[in-house]
Amino acid sequence: MNKPTDQTDLSLMKFGIGQPVSRNEDPILVRGEGRYTDDVNFDGQLYAVFVRSPYAHGVINGVDVAPALEMPGVVAAYTGADLVAAGYDTLKCVMPQKQRDGSAMIMPARPALAVDKVRFVGDPVAFVVAETAAQARDAAEAVALDIDPLPAVTTPEEADQPGAAAVYDEAPDNCALDYHFGETEKVDAAFAAAAHVTRLEIANNRVVVNPLEPRSAVARFEGGRYVLNVPTQGVFGFRNSLAGVLKADTKQVHVITGNVGGSFGMKASVFPEYIGLLHAAKALGKPVKWTDQRSESFVSDHHGRDQNVTAELALDAKGKFLAVRISGHSNMGAYLSPVAPLMSTLNIHKNGIGTYTTPLIQVDTRCMFTNTVPISAYRGAGRPEGNYFMERLIDEAAREMGIDPVSLRKRNQIKPSQMPYKTPTDTVYDSGDFTALLERAVEAADWKGFAQRKRESRKKGLLRGRGIGCYLEVTAPPMNEMGGIRFDADGGVTIITGTLDYGQGHWTPFAQVLTTKLGVPFDKIRLIQGDSDKLIAGGGTGGSKSIMASGAAISEAAEKVIEKGKVIASYALEAGVEDIEFAAGRFIIAGTDRGIGVMELAAKLREGGLRLPEDAPKSLDVDHVHRLSPSAYPNGCHIAEVEIDPDTGVTKVVSYVMVNDFGTVVNPLLVEGQLHGGVMQGIGQALMEFTEYDSDGQLVTGSFMDYAMPRADDTPAFSFESRPTPAKTNPLGAKGCGEAGCAGALPSVMNAINDALAEVGVKHMNMPATPRRVWEAIQAAKASAAA
CATH class of the missing domain: 3.30.365.10 (Aldehyde oxidase/xanthine dehydrogenase, molybdopterin binding domain)
Structure with missing residues (x-):
């Protein structure tokens, strides 16, 4: 058996945890060899273009697709009525919060295509399928919309005024959620006793996400299954959400994601277009492709931020923080995105304390419907906002009280000796x-x-x-995450995990974790992350949790490989399993220099070079699910x-x-x-x-x-x-x-x-x-x- 090689040691030194290794993806992407969704094409595919409302608010009297059907190359055209007749579910918010009085927030249903009313400029009302994208665009312009315009509201403050136009009948005051967190009496008492109160009106301006790659999708219906190539932040959870809207079993849905050119939270969601595309693919028996135009993205992708607050900080005479209070409005847009209320409610109060010993926090947010593009997660999803509100207050308080801003922060910061530190929001800093x-x-x-x-x-x-x-x-608290390890026939090693990079570059750091834990050569490692059929769990990427979730899953999976490997190596080395140790990629008989590398052991298994009893593992492959680490x-x-x-x-x-x-x-x-x-x-x-x-x-x-x-x-x-x-x-x-x-x-x-x-x-x-x-x-x- 071979002794440890210089190559093994070199791999650990150069490619282990903590090393500044260049991304494996970079040469591929720089050469133009990436495979984004718009690069995916199938024989005989058709092209879809969506018809969007030119009005921010209005009653739909009719959608006439007959003129489009007469256009050259047009194969089909669909309206909201067609999708309703097909029996699909609506798109839903999956993170609702409770109202101030404990009742449920108002969550109107969103059909994939508008049926009764349009509620923002860009609201999809129909789509056309043709033999070419150009034909589909021409035909989409021929679709006749009969819409009676209604007054529109565009800011949450305007929507909260008496007599404002109601976006939904079930929310006549336009308020989806009147959110409250905190102990009001204690907070009020702290402000009343304060030697100084700083108050600021702070705007958190709305932004358009604008990833480098617009949204795109190619839908198929094959063998009784829906198949969707689409940019996501994690195919496993996306598949489950998509199956819910389609009212299909998850086994009937296959989601595939290749390279993704940015997302920042936005591409995590199931969008209306995907339901229409899959419906058409099933009805027509052909693949149907759609790629957003940039001008269309501005009015069809979710937007980010959009919150206006009054932020207040109470301090004693020595500048110690007594309480912080944040109240105001948050814009939900015309429909609730899957995580719509999260950013301006839970994530504000959890992140508003920051690094400080502030004993009390109160957050009051009125989440309002408006006739604008829906709001969803955008890089940080409420975390930057919470820190921003607090840090602006601290600087202004320092200016008003004549205290150095560094000194004011230091006298209020949590000390290492106070760890673990429980905040008034029930988080525990470790x-x-x-x-x-x-x-x-x-x-x-x-x-x-x-x-x-x-x-x-x-x-x-x-x-x-x-x-x-x-x-x-x-x-974000990591969800259950897969850590699969496969020893491939060609001598490589494949990691399978349910987080998914959309520009971050997961392949390299995940490989570094595996190299460190298992000693396999860095350059032999591959990554599978974008195929829902190959996953048994997956929380997706978001909330800065990927290296914690997938890293833990890979580490634990590596331990299982070692457990199996010790048993197999005991037969290869003709020693008791209790005498087998593992270090630096090798199984060694304790107290000797006799051993076998993990890669060599895998090769022997592939080649049938080991005679193993029935109860012994027959491969080093592992399917493992990491269970729910806490937040960091x-x-x-x-x-x-x-x-x-x-x-x-x-x-x-x-x-x-x-x-x-x-x-x-x-x-x-x-x-x-x-x-x-x-x-x-x-x-x-x-x-x-x-x-x-x-x-x-x-x-x-x-x-x-x-x-x-x-x-x-x-x-x-x-x-x-x-x-x-x-x-x-x-x-x-x-x-x-x-x-x-x-x-x-x-x-x-x-x-x-x-x-x-x-x-x-x-x-x-x-x-x-x-x-x-x-x-x-x-x-x-x-x-x-x-x-």
Whole structure:
């Protein structure tokens, strides 16, 4: 038997947990060899185009598809009545919250195609299927809609006014949920006893998700089964949701996902289009394909954020936090997405405490229906918002009370000696040194040198500000997750898991976990993640939980491989199973140098080179399901500096420092990349992204001509540091990182902008700090000072 090889040791050193390994996907994607949904084609496939409402609100009197059916190449056309007749279920919210009085929230049904009313511009009412996409587009324009327009409401505050147009009869006041969390009497008493109260009106502006890859799908009906190629965030859960709407057994539904060009939460949902496509594929007996156009995406994908609150912080005379209170409105849009109320209710109160010992929190949110695109999860899904509200309050309180913002944070932060720390929201922080991260970020940002930099900016006629964004987020609790390991016929090893990367790059870190735990060569490892037929469980990707869920599943599966391998190796080595040990990819007889590598053992099994008794395992393959790890608590401190040109309102982020605790970091290179992307999404929302509707409910910012996105020249030079404290809530000690960039960027950038603008008398600037809005705020402050 072979001794440990240099190659085995090299693989562990170069490709184990903690190493900055480049993504396995990158060469494939750079060569243009990725396989996205729009790349999928089948012989004889047809093409669908959807007909969408041009009105934000209206009664449907009729949908006439006859003119479309006469167009060249048209095979079929369908309306809402057709899908109702087919007996499909409606799309539903799966995370409802209780009303203030304990009753159920109002959850109107959403059919796949509108039947009685249209409720937003872009609401699908019909679709056409033709031999080519161009023919389908032409025919869709021929569909005649008879719709009586109704008054529309576009903001939650407007929807909450007496006499506002009702989006649903069952919600005459447009309120889907009147949510309350907290002990009101205690919170009121804390505010009454406070030496100082800071109060801010904070806008959390609506954003369009805009992933690089628009949504697309190819539907088939084969062998009595629905088959859908579609970009998702996890095929197993998606299959279950899709089967529910189709009223089919899950075994009758097969979901396949290839490469995904971004999602940020949006592609996790079953959308109406997919039901129509599968209906047509079954009815016509041919594959049916649909790919969104970008202008269509603006009005058909879910949007993110959109919440306006009054945020209040009560402090005693020494600056100790007594209570925080957040109340306001949240926009649900025209229909409830699957997770619609989550972001502005549960995730706000869980993440609003942050890293601080604040003993009380109260959250009151009125979740309102409006005639706008539905709102759903967007990178962080309420976690960045909770941190943003708290951090803005802290900076403003420091300014009002004349306390250094670093000092104010430090005197209120939870200490390591207080861990585990139970918050007033019933979360329990297991680990972290929040003040150490703050102090390191302050040092890395050259806090003491800021005054000189500010003087240099002033010489150039620019305003300079700095802002802190301490954050802590509660990750989504991992659901049951599969960790399958297969030793393949060609000598490779395949991991099978139910999380799914949509740009993050799971293949590499998952392979690093397996290399570390099992010692298999890194370059022999493959990953299967996008085929529901090959999974027995899968919670999907979201809430920064993938490395915790899949990492734990892979680690536990590796232990099962070792258990089986010891039994098999005992026969290969002619020793008692109790004498077999495992280390660095090898099964060894204890106290000797005799052993066999796991890969060699797998090869012998494939080749039939071992004679095993009936009760011995016949392969090293494992199907394992990891059961429900608790949430983890990634945290950190980001510090941004900005320069503002007061003559134009143009704002530039000129310095950005981040110090983060993500627990065990499997791949620091990928983690830093995740932070860069998340920070830029935060900067985009803070400085430029703004979704605007007119009074009729028409989306004014419906294309990239009107909706600004951050570009390369908006990107600052990043300083990134990792200061991990391993989590105690999962086997790897990981905490998750995917949403942390947004969580740190929103408060640090907006606190920096408000710090700069305070010099010219601007009291409070909301997102987005566009040049026009900044310039107008400066002019208003000047006029007020002159008066």
